[in-house]
Amino acid sequence: MKGFYLVVFWVFATAQVLSGGSVDGRALWKKSLQGRKNLAAGKVLSYSPAPSYRLTTDKKDPSDLTDGKLSQRPGDRIWFDRNAVGWRTNEIYITLDLGTEKDLDKAVIRTLGGAPRFSFPNKIESFVSKDGKLWHRAGTLSHLQPGEMAQHDNINFFYYDESSPSCVPLYLNLQAAARYVLLKVTARGFFFADEMAVLASENKTALFNEPFKRPGEELPLTGFIAKVRTGKLALSSEFFMTQFFEFSDLRAKKNKKSKIELVLDLPEAVEVYNPQGNWVASKNGGLIRWSRQLDANDKKYNNTGIVLRSKEKNLSGTAYVSTAVDGKLQFKSAVNIEVLQFPEFEPFEKLHVSLAWIGEDVQRSWPDFFTVWKRLGFNTVSAFPLHRKGGYTPEVLKFFDDARKNDLKVILNLSPLKEIERTTLKSNLAQLKCIGGKKPFLICPAYFGDEWQKECGRLTGYVKLLKPNYVFFDIEGWGEVESRTAQCKRCNQGAEKAGISRREFLWQCGKKHVEDLKNAVAAGAEAVNIAIPKIGSYDRSPAKPIYQITRFTDEYPAYTDMAQPSLYVAGNAEKVHNIVRFCAEKMNYNKKLIPFLTAGTYGEFDPEKIEPMVLESFLNGSGGITYFNYRNFDTPEDYFYHARALSYLRKYEDLIVEGKMLSLKIEPVNAIYSALQSNKEILLLAGNYSKSTPKVKITLPGKAVEITDAVTNKSLKASGNELTLDIPSGKYRLIYIKL
Numbered sequence: 001m002k003g004f005y006l007v008v009f010w011v012f013a014t015a016q017v018l019s020g021g022s023v024d025g026r027a028l029w030k031k032s033l034q035g036r037k038n039l040a041a042g043k044v045l046s047y048s049p050a051p052s053y054r055l056t057t058d059k060k061d062p063s064d065l066t067d068g069k070l071s072q073r074p075g076d077r078i079w080f081d082r083n084a085v086g087w088r089t090n091e092i093y094i095t096l097d098l099g100t101e102k103d104l105d106k107a108v109i110r111t112l113g114g115a116p117r118f119s120f121p122n123k124i125e126s127f128v129s130k131d132g133k134l135w136h137r138a139g140t141l142s143h144l145q146p147g148e149m150a151q152h153d154n155i156n157f158f159y160y161d162e163s164s165p166s167c168v169p170l171y172l173n174l175q176a177a178a179r180y181v182l183l184k185v186t187a188r189g190f191f192f193a194d195e196m197a198v199l200a201s202e203n204k205t206a207l208f209n210e211p212f213k214r215p216g217e218e219l220p221l222t223g224f225i226a227k228v229r230t231g232k233l234a235l236s237s238e239f240f241m242t243q244f245f246e247f248s249d250l251r252a253k254k255n256k257k258s259k260i261e262l263v264l265d266l267p268e269a270v271e272v273y274n275p276q277g278n279w280v281a282s283k284n285g286g287l288i289r290w291s292r293q294l295d296a297n298d299k300k301y302n303n304t305g306i307v308l309r310s311k312e313k314n315l316s317g318t319a320y321v322s323t324a325v326d327g328k329l330q331f332k333s334a335v336n337i338e339v340l341q342f343p344e345f346e347p348f349e350k351l352h353v354s355l356a357w358i359g360e361d362v363q364r365s366w367p368d369f370f371t372v373w374k375r376l377g378f379n380t381v382s383a384f385p386l387h388r389k390g391g392y393t394p395e396v397l398k399f400f401d402d403a404r405k406n407d408l409k410v411i412l413n414l415s416p417l418k419e420i421e422r423t424t425l426k427s428n429l430a431q432l433k434c435i436g437g438k439k440p441f442l443i444c445p446a447y448f449g450d451e452w453q454k455e456c457g458r459l460t461g462y463v464k465l466l467k468p469n470y471v472f473f474d475i476e477g478w479g480e481v482e483s484r485t486a487q488c489k490r491c492n493q494g495a496e497k498a499g500i501s502r503r504e505f506l507w508q509c510g511k512k513h514v515e516d517l518k519n520a521v522a523a524g525a526e527a528v529n530i531a532i533p534k535i536g537s538y539d540r541s542p543a544k545p546i547y548q549i550t551r552f553t554d555e556y557p558a559y560t561d562m563a564q565p566s567l568y569v570a571g572n573a574e575k576v577h578n579i580v581r582f583c584a585e586k587m588n589y590n591k592k593l594i595p596f597l598t599a600g601t602y603g604e605f606d607p608e609k610i611e612p613m614v615l616e617s618f619l620n621g622s623g624g625i626t627y628f629n630y631r632n633f634d635t636p637e638d639y640f641y642h643a644r645a646l647s648y649l650r651k652y653e654d655l656i657v658e659g660k661m662l663s664l665k666i667e668p669v670n671a672i673y674s675a676l677q678s679n680k681e682i683l684l685l686a687g688n689y690s691k692s693t694p695k696v697k698i699t700l701p702g703k704a705v706e707i708t709d710a711v712t713n714k715s716l717k718a719s720g721n722e723l724t725l726d727i728p729s730g731k732y733r734l735i736y737i738k739l
Contacts, residue, residue, distance in 0.1 A: 023160055025110065025168040026070060029195065032108050032169045037200040039102055040066045040181075045196070048093040048221035048250050053079065053086030053190065061085050065094075065196040070110065076167040078112055084194040091248050092185040093221050096198060101130065103201040103208075104174035107181055111170055112192035114162035123186040123603070124170060127211075127219065128178035134216035135182060139173030140570065142602040146479030147539050147547065148566055156570050157602055163483050167194060175201070176211045182219065206691060220331035224249050224296065226262055226323045229604060233319045233335045234636045235310040236342060239375070240273045240367045244305040244634035245321065249296060256297050258326050262304060264290045265320040267337070273307035273367055291324070303631060307367070310339045340640045343647035347379040347407075350657050352594055352624025353646065354380040355633070356411055356472050359387040362630055364399050370406040376639050377646035380409045383466050386418055390458070392465060400466060411626075412468035412533065416455050416517065417443050417477035423458070424451045434488035445478050445509040445549045446490045448516075456520040463524025463533065471521050472564070472626070473537040475513070478548040481506060510550035511559075518559040534561045536594060538628075541565035542586035543579050562592045567617075568602040568628070571609030573732070574689045576616040577672055584621025589661060591623030599642075600632035607637035612687060612732050614645035618656050619674040619685040648710050648734055652683050659683065665699040673698070682737040683710070688727035698723045706738035 044062045051061045056079065064085050071078040078084040094109075113120030123142045127135040142157050149159040154171050172183060181198055185191055201208070217231060225248040233243060245262065265287040266272070272279055272290055279290045294301045315337060322332040347353060355378060363369055363381055373381070381403040388396070400410055420443060424432065432451055434444040463471070478484075485491040485502065495505035518535060525532045537555065541563035545552050556563065563583050569575040576595070583593055595617055599610060617625050633639055649656065659676030666673055666686075671693045673686040686696055700721045707716040707723065711734055716723070725733045 023166050023168055025076060025166050029070065029108075029110050029167075029169045032171070033197055033199075036197075036202075038068075038197040039098055039104070039200055040096055040107075040196055040198040041068055042066060043096055043098065046095045046097075047085075048095075049087070049089060049252055051085050052088050053192070055080055056082060056084045056086035056192065058082050065109070065193055066096075067195075069195070071167070071194040076112065076165045077115065078167060078192050078194050079115065079118060079190075081194065084112075084192055086190065086192045087187065088190055089249075090187050090189065091250065092187060092191055093219070093250070094183040094185070094196070095132075095221075096181045096196075097132065098179050098181070098198070101177055101179045103177050103204070104128065104181065105199045105201040106174055107172040107183060107196070107198050108169045109172070109183065109193050109196045110167050112165065112167050112194075113160060115165040118165075118190045118192060119162060119188045120158070120160065120168075120170075121185050121187045121191055124172055125184040125186075126172035126174055127182040127184065128174055128176045129180040129182070129216075130178055132180045133218065135180075135219045136176070136211040136214055136216050138176060138211040140603045141170055141172055142570070144602060145476065147476050148568065148602070150544060151569070151602075156572070161480065163480060174198070174211075175205070175207060176209050184219075218331075218333065220248075220250070222250050222252070223330040224251055224260055224323050224325050225331050226321050227333050228321055228335050228635070230607065230635050230637060231333075231335055232635075232637070233308075233337045234640070235270065235308055235315070235337065235339050236636060237310040237313040237315070237339050238342065239372045240271075240307045240309045241372075241636040241639065242305040242307050243636065244303070244631070247294075247302055247304075251325070254296075258296070259324075260294045260296045261291045261324040262294055263322045263324055263329065264306065265322075266290060266308075267315065267317050267319070269311045269315050270319070270337070271309045271311055273309070279306065287320075294323075305634075310337075313339060313341075315339050340636060342375060342640060343644055344375070345377070345647040345650045347374050347377055348624075348646070348650065348653055349379075350653055351618070352380070352470075352626070353378050354382065354411055354470075354624070354626040355630060356380075356382055356413055356596075356626040357384075357629030358382050359384045359630070360396050360399060361387070364396070370403065370408065373408070374406065376643045377650075379407070380411050380470070382411045382413055383462075383468065384413050385462055386413075386415055386422065389422065390419075390462075397465070409469035410466060411470040411472055412462055412466055413472050413474065414459060414462065415474040415476075416459070416513075417475065419458065420451050420455050423454070434485055435490045436487050442484060443477050444488060444490055445481060445485065445506050445513075446488070446494050448512065452516070456516050459517060459520040460524040460527070463521055464528050467528060467530050468533045471533045471535050473517060473535070475537060475550075476548070478506075478510075481549055506549045507551055507554065510548070511554040514550060514555050514559040536560060536562045536564045538564055538596060539566040541593075541595075542583045557592075562594050562623070563587060564626070565593075565595045567595045567613070568598045569613075570603030571605030571613065572689070573609065573612035573616050573687055574672055576613045577620055577674065577687070580617050580620040580622050581674070584661075587621075589621045591621065591657065593622045594624040594626055595622055596628050597625055598628050598632055599638040600634065601628055604634075607635060608641050610638060611641040611645040612689070614642060615649070615685055615732065615734060616674065616687070618649055619676060619683065621661065623657075652710070652736065654678070655681050655683050662701070664701070667697040668693055671696045677701075680739040682739070684735040684737060685732060686725055686727060686735075687732040688729060689732075691729040694727055694729065696725050696727065698725065700737065700739070702739040704737050704739055706736070708736045710734040710736045
């Protein structure tokens with residue numbers, strides 16, 4: 001574990017640098033190219049859509065990013081520079097033809113963030129191709145929020161302070177022999193860049209050409225496009241589940257009055273749940289064509305899904321996804337149909353499993369929700385006052401009563417600062433912000449006036465009304481707090497009066513906030529004579545001892561009952577292993593740890609990677625798991641692999657709850673493993689996630705009378721006290737041992 005402690009401290013140090021607003025983007029760019037061969041130099045790029053920001057657009061745009069010249073604009077204000085390239089849109093494709101196949105390492109693009117209205121992109125994805133037609137995903141780089149800045153590695157995630165303009169290099173993995181490179185940019189209204197490089201590979205690793213092991217896909221670069229992210233239509237034959245879509249509006253000229261439809265061609269054996277009649281059915285040869293209208297001018301169209309079930313347990317075949325613009329069909333993609341056989345098991349009784357971020361309306365509209373939810377292994381439902389603007393009708397309250405009758409517990413999710421912004425009259429908003437500060441409206445950490453007291457009272461009311469078992473807070477309103485409060489009279493005068501530094505004063509403010517919230521929860525519980533709900537707060541854990549204006553040791557255990565580390569790690573099970581283990585060790589393995597997992601926040605990933613993330617959480621000391629958020633479960637496969645992991649663990653619940661971490665001798669010594677022991681029982685998890693330990697040898701602490709593969713239920717044998725396991729590349733082995 002020593003290496004992991006060093007990593008944690010390095011990450012915190014890095015985060016402090018990144019949040020300081022002093023990044024030298026030119027020096028970083030120079031360093032990224034130093035001694036490296038840039039294969040993009042002098043090449044001509046193609047774009048879809050064409051650059052559209054008036055002040056940067058000219059005939060040289062196709063070569064502006066490959067001419068080797070950084071913008072000379074002072075303060076990195078490249079949005080005024082004709083030598084830069086800019087777009088006013090949310091999705092951009094940048095394509096490079098190298099002419100011949102080359103061994104590629106990384107793509108690097110220097111992009112703008114921190115300017116008025118102009119932010120770093122949400123995400124950039126890289127693809128490689130040998131023929132320019134079939135593309136293979138090579139990497140994804142996702143933009144972090146301030147609360148997650150510690151995950152910055154400029155490989156999978158990035159974070160830079162945006163208090164002032166800066167252009168920084170962002171790195172995209174390629175690691176393949178390819179002729180074509182494509183970058184897909186998911187922007188936030190605008191995107192600017194002034195240079196791009198593609199670096200030749202120097203040292204090929206075992207993962208070189210890994211992108212070509214993944215299925216290729218066509219990437220249409222014109223029109224209004226709808227696709228299924230996984231390229232597969234996964235269904236259940238037992239219950240209805242939602243399939244969501246990815247949309248790309250790449251029309252060169254966008255007519256806001258255009259009629260846009262989502263079009264699906266499905267076999268007759270696929271049943272569509274359509275109680276509101278949004279979908280219209282018609283015959284299309286041997287298929288049924290289902291279509292519904294989209295409003296491309298309303299961003300909510302990105303949340304469009306279809307609720308499906310297979311009428312046949314062994315259905316196979318092909319479905320087709322397309323759109324129509326003013327009656328003209330756009331790109332049509334074929335998706336293979338697969339019927340998933342969900343495992344049958346009962347939810348945990350002692351361990352927590354929730355999808356915390358799911359609204360009441362979604363839960364209530366899901367056909368036969370309680371049966372399905374428990375079948376998926378969840379043992380809680382969620383209340384979201386913010387989504388309902390605080391309004392609870394008798395029908396919604398009945399939903400929570402019915403949930404309790406189905407042995408499901410209730411989580412109250414609350415974002416107190418968002419609630420204040422929503423409920424405060426405009427005429428009163430000024431008193432909430434930092435006094436004298438020049439930053440955009442954000443609530444002052446030292447504000448404890450009338451609106452804060454009203455919010456605490458509102459929280460008490462929600463507890464009385466909903467009678468939750470848990471309260472999960474999402475308190476992210478104090479990002480970049482040092483620069484925000486520098487000119488605040490209220491913060492500075494408060495620190496001066498207390499005779500402490502402003503930083504120490506802010507920590508005191510944070511402590512008072514969580515204390516007030518705990519008291520409000522307790523008051524509500526006392527009023528209706530229920531046990532005080534267990535309180536958690538997003539991303540507060542030993543792995544992040546300081547979160548904005550709060551210290552974990554100030555919050556826990558006085559005002560919160562658990563740690564909830566954020567594990568939005570794009571399917572990286574090894575990171576889950578390390579962070580959960582680190583937190584559990586710091587908390588003496590008391591199981592008061594419920595990490596936030598995700599099925600796609602900060603980077604989508606193969607659904608099967610959810611399975612080892614769930615296993616690593618429970619085998620390393622957590623007392624449960626929760627997820628952010630419902631929309632990231634964009635395919636039933638996400639639920640399937642989540643449920644399958646739980647089904648493997650279900651009969652070992654007592655062992656997980658009571659088990660102590662067991663240290664074993666293992667070869668090679670860098671192998672990733674976890675072991676829980678209770679009396680003479682051991683549950684062992686060994687992972688080959690880095691694809692470098694395909695065989696491990698484990699010395700058991702005694703003679704085994706039973707060794708069972710917990711996934712296949714097959715018996716295994718040890719040689720004396722030594723157990724040897726073959727672990728497929730990127731996979732794991734889960735083993736039950738009785739001594």
